[in-house]
Amino acid sequence: MAENLLAIEDLKTYFYTPSGVVKAVDGVSFSLKKGETLGVVGESGSGKSITAMSILQLIPSPPGKIAGGRIVFNGDNLLEKSEEEIRRIRGNDISMIFQDPMTSLNPVLTIGEQLTEVIVLHQKLDKTAAAARAAEMLRLVGIPEAEKRLKSYPHEFSGGMRQRAMIAIALSCHPKLLIADEPTTALDVTIQAQILELMNDLKDKFETSIMLITHDLGVVAEVCDHVVVMYAGRPVEYADVETLFEAPLHPYTWGLLASLPKIEERGKQRLEAIEGTPPDLRHMPTGCAFAPRCSKAQTVCREKQPLYRQVREGHYVACHY
Amino acid sequence: MTRYIIKRLLGLIPVIIGVSICAFLLIHLIPGDPARAILGERATPESLAAVREQLGLNDPLHIQYLRFMGQLIQGDFGRSVITNSLVIEEFAERFPATMELSIAAMTIAILVGVLAGVISAVKQYSWFDNISMIGALFGVSVPIFWLGLMMQWLFAFKLGLLDASARLSVELRLDNITNFYVLDSILTGNWEALFDSLKHLILPSLALATIPMAIIARMTRSSMLEVLRQDYIRTARAKGLKEKVVIFRHALKNAFLPVLTVMGLQFGTLLGGAVLTETIFSWPGIGRLMYEAIMQRDFPVVQSGILIISLIFVFINLVVDILYSFVDPRIRVN
Ligand SMILES: Nc1ncnc2c1ncn2[C@@H]1O[C@H](COP(=O)(O)OP(=O)(O)OP(=O)(O)O)[C@@H](O)[C@H]1O
Ligand SMILES: [Mg+2]
Numbered sequence: 001m002a003e004n005l006l007a008i009e010d011l012k013t014y015f016y017t018p019s020g021v022v023k024a025v026d027g028v029s030f031s032l033k034k035g036e037t038l039g040v041v042g043e044s045g046s047g048k049s050i051t052a053m054s055i056l057q058l059i060p061s062p063p064g065k066i067a068g069g070r071i072v073f074n075g076d077n078l079l080e081k082s083e084e085e086i087r088r089i090r091g092n093d094i095s096m097i098f099q100d101p102m103t104s105l106n107p108v109l110t111i112g113e114q115l116t117e118v119i120v121l122h123q124k125l126d127k128t129a130a131a132a133r134a135a136e137m138l139r140l141v142g143i144p145e146a147e148k149r150l151k152s153y154p155h156e157f158s159g160g161m162r163q164r165a166m167i168a169i170a171l172s173c174h175p176k177l178l179i180a181d182e183p184t185t186a187l188d189v190t191i192q193a194q195i196l197e198l199m200n201d202l203k204d205k206f207e208t209s210i211m212l213i214t215h216d217l218g219v220v221a222e223v224c225d226h227v228v229v230m231y232a233g234r235p236v237e238y239a240d241v242e243t244l245f246e247a248p249l250h251p252y253t254w255g256l257l258a259s260l261p262k263i264e265e266r267g268k269q270r271l272e273a274i275e276g277t278p279p280d281l282r283h284m285p286t287g288c289a290f291a292p293r294c295s296k297a298q299t300v301c302r303e304k305q306p307l308y309r310q311v312r313e314g315h316y317v318a319c320h321y
Numbered sequence: 322m323t324r325y326i327i328k329r330l331l332g333l334i335p336v337i338i339g340v341s342i343c344a345f346l347l348i349h350l351i352p353g354d355p356a357r358a359i360l361g362e363r364a365t366p367e368s369l370a371a372v373r374e375q376l377g378l379n380d381p382l383h384i385q386y387l388r389f390m391g392q393l394i395q396g397d398f399g400r401s402v403i404t405n406s407l408v409i410e411e412f413a414e415r416f417p418a419t420m421e422l423s424i425a426a427m428t429i430a431i432l433v434g435v436l437a438g439v440i441s442a443v444k445q446y447s448w449f450d451n452i453s454m455i456g457a458l459f460g461v462s463v464p465i466f467w468l469g470l471m472m473q474w475l476f477a478f479k480l481g482l483l484d485a486s487a488r489l490s491v492e493l494r495l496d497n498i499t500n501f502y503v504l505d506s507i508l509t510g511n512w513e514a515l516f517d518s519l520k521h522l523i524l525p526s527l528a529l530a531t532i533p534m535a536i537i538a539r540m541t542r543s544s545m546l547e548v549l550r551q552d553y554i555r556t557a558r559a560k561g562l563k564e565k566v567v568i569f570r571h572a573l574k575n576a577f578l579p580v581l582t583v584m585g586l587q588f589g590t591l592l593g594g595a596v597l598t599e600t601i602f603s604w605p606g607i608g609r610l611m612y613e614a615i616m617q618r619d620f621p622v623v624q625s626g627i628l629i630i631s632l633i634f635v636f637i638n639l640v641v642d643i644l645y646s647f648v649d650p651r652i653r654v655n
Contacts, residue, residue, distance in 0.1 A: 058558055090561035103552040108574045108650060118560045153650040169560070 004072070005209050006055070006177060007031040011069035013047075013054045016062065020282035024050040026233040028069075029308065032177070032226075037203065037210040039224035039241075041217060041256065045278055047233040048213045052179045056090050074176070092122040095170040099182040101162035105154040111138070111165050112150030115172060122173045137168040140205075141198060160191035167198065174206045181213045196223055217256060221245060226314075229253050232278050232289040235308060238316040249317040251294045288320070296321065325646075329639055336635055337628075341393070344627035345386050348620045358618035359402055376402065389624065398629070399621035401614070408625045412607055417500035418488060419599070419606030423591050425503075425526035430534035431584060435573075438541025438580075442549060443568060453538060460535025465594055469528040469601040476524060484521045486603035493517055525602040529594050533587035540583045544576040551575070578649050585641030589634035 013025040025047040032038045040048050053059050054066055055078065071078040073094065078086065090096075098104045106114060115134040119125055125133060131150070138146035141164040154162055163183060170178055180199065184192035200223055203210055212224060220227055220241065227244045229237040229252065237250040248254055276293035279285055285292065287302040294301065300320050308318040356372040357364060373379055377388060392399060398408040437457075441450040477485035488502050489495060495514045498505050503522065506515035548554065549572055557571040558564075595608035603609070607626065614622035646652050 056559055058555060087561045087563065090559055092561055096559045098552060098556065100552060104556045106553040106557065106571050106575070108578075108648065109571070110650075117562070121561060155651050166556075169556075 003034060004031045005034045005074065006211070007070075007072040008051070008055070009070040009072065011051065011054060011071060012067040013050050013059060013064060014067045015064050017282075022281045023233050023284065024064075024281060025054060026281075026284075027308075028230070028233070028235055030228045030235055030238055032209055032211055034176075035207060035209055036225040037200075037212055037223055039220040039227040040211060040213045040230060041215065041220060041227060042230035043278055044215070045281075046230040048230055049181050050233075051230070052096065052181050052211065052213060055179065056094060056096060057086050058090075058096075088122070091118045091170075091175075092173045093175055094177045094179065095173070095175045096179040096181065097163070097166045097170045097183050100186045101159055101166055102186065104166055105162055107154055109153075110150065111152050111154065111157070115150070115165070115169050118169055119172050133172065134168075137172045138165070140171075140202065141165070141168045142194075143168075159187055160195065163187060163191075163195055164198065167195070167202070171202055171206055171208065175208055177209050177211065178203070179211045179213070182215065183212075184219070185215065192219075199223075229256065232284065233281060234289065234318065235316070236290065236318045238314075240314060243315055249311065249315070250290075250319050251296050252290050255293075288318075326639075326643065329642065333635055333639070337632070340631040341390060341624075341628055342386070344624045344631075345389055346382075347627070348623045349382060349385070353618050355402055355618045355620050393625075393628070398625040401619050401622050403614075403617050403619045403622075408622050411610060411622065412626065412629055414500075415605060415607045415610045418604060419592070419595050419608060421488075421501045421503065421522070422526055422529060422595060422598070422604060422606060423588065425522050426529035426591060427533065427584070427588055429526060429530040430537055430587070433530075434534040434537030435541050435577075435580065437538040439545055439568065439573060439576075441538070441542040442545030442576075445546065450542075454542070457535040457538045460531045461539075463531065465528055465531065465597050466601055468531060469525070469598060472524050472528055473601070482520075483524050484517075485524060486521075488518060488521050488604065489514065490517050490521075525598050525604050528601070529591060529598045532594065533584070533591060536583060536587060537580060540580050541576060544579050545572060548572045548576040574648070578645065581641060581645055581648065585638045588637050588641075592630050592633060 007029075008031070009029050011025055011028045012023070015022040015024055028047070028051050030038070030040075040051070042048055050059065050064075055071055055073075057066070057078070059066065066079060069079070073089070078089070081089075105111070109117075112131065112134055115137060116127070116130040119130040119133050120127070123130070123133070134150055135146040138149055143149050143161060143164055149157075154165075157165060167183075178199075183199070184195050187195060196219060199210065199212075202208070210223075212219070214220060224241050226238065226240050228235050229244075229250065231252050237244065237248065237253045239248075244253065245257065248257060279289050279292065285302070287300070287304055288294070288297070288306050291297040291301040298320070304320070306318045306320045308316055310316050354369075355376065355378065356369045359372060360368055377385055380388075389399075396409075398412075400407055401411060404411075437453045441447075441453050444450055473485040476483045484490070493514050495502060495505055495511055495518075496509050498508055502518040503515060506512070506518055554567060554572055557567045562571070592608070595604075595606060596612055597608070598604065599606045599608035600612050607630070611623065611626045611630075613619075614626060
């Protein structure tokens with residue numbers, strides 16, 4: 001088995017707001033092996049983006065603060081690194097793409113400027129070499145007439161093309177890890193598939209591992225090797241894709257799977273959402289965070305927080321049952 | 322681009338007509354008799370009537386207006402009824418003084434305003450932010466003439482560091498090339514005059530800069546705060562760029578767009594502020610010329626002056642709009 005590229009251990013990221021401490025990420029642990037694609041799923045607000053931003057230490061501070069834990073990347077704890085060292089990792093060893101390609105690119109700089117900037121910064125190439133690399137990257141992500149397109153501004157690109165450009169920027173320094181935070185949510189379905197396929201191709205080409213954050217279990221089934229399911233700032237289940245889809249253990253995972261329309265029923269049936277709403281992150285229940293919405297909940301679930309434990313080789317779950 | 326500029330220039334025609342009507346009515350409807358202003362209190366009714374006839378003041382207003390416009394179209398801005406010199410020449414002579422003052426004021430306002438705004442936004446709610454925003458509030462609300470007088474009192478009379486009136490000490494000679502004294506001293510290598518003209522320039526330009534500086538600082542701050550929240554700033558940070566690069570290259574370039582519009586408007590307003598500032602600091606520019614002309618009921622100077630100042634205002638805004646389209650690719654017109 002390949003070694004861990006990234007291991008997050010008991011990460012805690014809190015927001016100190018006037019109305020109380022928001023424990024957006026409260027004890028997240030998972031790891032990601034070299035060359036694999038890890039899916040991170042969970043409802044809106046479960047702390048997926050905050051986990052990702054914590055890795056690169058992009059949490060707005062104040063009010064945010066990483067309150068504890070370790071983020072081990074390639075053997076080093078990123079949380080012990082200086083600002084300068086982290087900056088050398090961002091965009092170089094670990095890069096990130098975001099949900100909304102319409103707003104993630106700077107409107108007053110050309111695609112070329114935004115692309116060469118990161119290449120010059122990390123690869124120490126001169127302007128000409130960087131421009132050549134930039135054009136090559138645009139070609140790789142499937143943008144025709146790359147040389148000409150370098151001079152375009154983001155508003156001259158469609159949504160799909162902008163996300164391709166974002167991918168080009170993210171991969172231009174051949175990072176070891178690409179964090180993709182819902183990279184396709186804002187795009188329409190056909191473009192979504194193209195972007196996912198592109199990411200998959202480039203992943204092999206550049207030997208990049210991917211942490212893919214998504215709402216969409218369908219996407220997970222297609223491209224991920226392992227999945228971590230998050231709920232209210234904590235991981236509730238981790239397994240490889242087959243196990244998770246065939247033998248899920250956590251009731252929350254069941255709920256997510258049930259809300260996934262079967263291929264043959266797509267369009268016919270309304271999504272079966274999980275009843276209830278996630279808890280207020282400022283006042284977490286004492287027991288299992290999911291207990292109030294769980295159909296199987298017992299007294300112990302409301303009183304004691306379940307341990308996140310390994311039940312079988314490579315299968316973790318946080319549930320009393 | 323050329324087509325856009327031509328279109329904008331054509332759009333100026335109705336503006337000019339509107340302004341000319343206002344300028345004309347303003348001076349002809351307010352009480353006061355130019356003939357009496359020229360001849361003095363003890364003029365005989367006959368001589369007053371003769372002067373009125375000579376100036377065409379007995380004709381109906383619309384005839385007077387049409388005559389005024391007719392002359393304007395031929396490039397004739399009339400003659401001062403007091404000194405009998407050509408209005409256009411009086412303006413040409415005074416114009417560099419006002420421009421020198423305005424450019425100095427605007428430079429101070431932009432440099433200090435933008436920098437203070439950026440730092441305030443980046444360090445929101447810090448002591449720097451609090452102090453500069455209180456300062457900015459003070460800056461927009463304090464009357465220029467009061468501030469000007471206070472500065473004169475403190476820096477010129479109490480401390481004797483700077484000069485409080487005129488553009489150059491009387492004992493100094495300076496060969497004029499452009500009539501921008503700072504520039505002329507540099508061009509002629511006259512370092513004594515350079516030092517002296519700067520000492521004269523600082524106080525009035527600071528007084529004149531106060532309001533635009535305060536407005537630019539507040540505008541830059543709010544615009545920066547807005548931009549710093551944007552997704553592309555997060556992208557820039559995620560690339561590993563230095564915070565300096567994130568702020569000045571990625572954020573300020575975007576935040577600058579609304580500030581640029583404000584700057585254009587402020588530059589125009591500056592010309593209005595110049596009337597007060599030039600009067601307090603005895604600065605021989607068009608502001609002071611206008612002030613004197615109004616006091617003396619020199620109506621050709623006032624009406625042409627208003628028109629010329631408005632033209633400058635409109636022209637500056639046109640330049641800003643064109644600049645804007647260069648900075649913002651989204652509205653770049655081909
Ligand atoms: N600046 C902030 N101040 C206070 N709370 C915040 C802040 N940013 C995020 N949070 C909280 O952190 C929680 C987790 O947010 P996060 O963006 O990680 O969710 P997510 O799982 O990515 O959701 P989505 O699927 O909607 O993107 C949210 O419930 C939010 O309330
Ligand atoms: Mg998110």
